Amino acid sequence: MEFKGKTAVVTGSSSGIGKAVAILLAKEGADIVLAARNLPKMEAVKEEIKALGRKAVVIKCDVTDDDSVFNMKDKAIKAFGNIDILINNAAVGVRGLLEDMAMDDWKYVINTNLIGYIRNVTAFLPHFMKRGSGYIVNVASIQALAYGTDMLNTGYITTKAGIIGLTSCLCSTLKLKGIKVSCLIPGGVSTEIGLNTRYVGTEARKKEMLRQYEEFQKMPMFLKPEECAQGLIDGMKKEEFFILTPPTMAQMLKGQGVDVDMINAFMANPPPPRMPGPQPK
16 A cells, blocks of 8 residues: 555544544655544644645544534545545543443443444445545454453443454455455554543542543553554555554464464455355356
8 A cells, every 4th residue: 555645534633543643644645634523633733734745624523423424524525536545543432340331331432433433434435436446444452352351441342343343344345346444453552532431430430540541541561642653554555454553462462362464364365255145147
């Protein structure tokens, strides 16, 4: 994958991984559609991209709302004519014990993290299919691929596991149509997602979870968003299915029976998908 002259839509691009990916794509020669809810922060990112000599547009978008997503798609295509890359990154969290999660909490996290991705894919898919090209990247999490031990993060991990399933289906279905699909699997990355996390439980427990999150983010094990973005760009250039950041997580996953190298080799040349029953001739 080459990025020069391409146009990319990046959701959740006002901060964190999304912002870092947008800026790095611009450095690689792409023009950028910034899509998120925080207009002032996106305007600042836009100025950084313009300083790199690339074009950028800011479109306010709430991925939990059908109309907002489809309007964003229309504005993006109107601004640049064609869209080549879709980075699904916008996410929120729900943190707390499983027994403290209400149905509204499940709906909150699923509607953004999983159905939000589905909305974006549904909006842009006709455009990609008409052109016979495109690249979709869905951002999941190492917590969804590795053995889960975070008892306070069940809702978030569930959505990220769903994203892996969605990405696998998209890859097998769209490969024959000229559309590339990858799944970014970040490890710990220092971002502002804690500000978009709904803490559940008693007031005392919620305050303690926020305090723990803030302390946890200070640990040196966390990647900077820019490091995660660089890993994504490197993986997209190689058109890997699973893109691990950092790639050293592959060894840990292998110890749990998940061989990412084998999966990527298989996904690079999978058998054609078959529908059940008689096949059309």
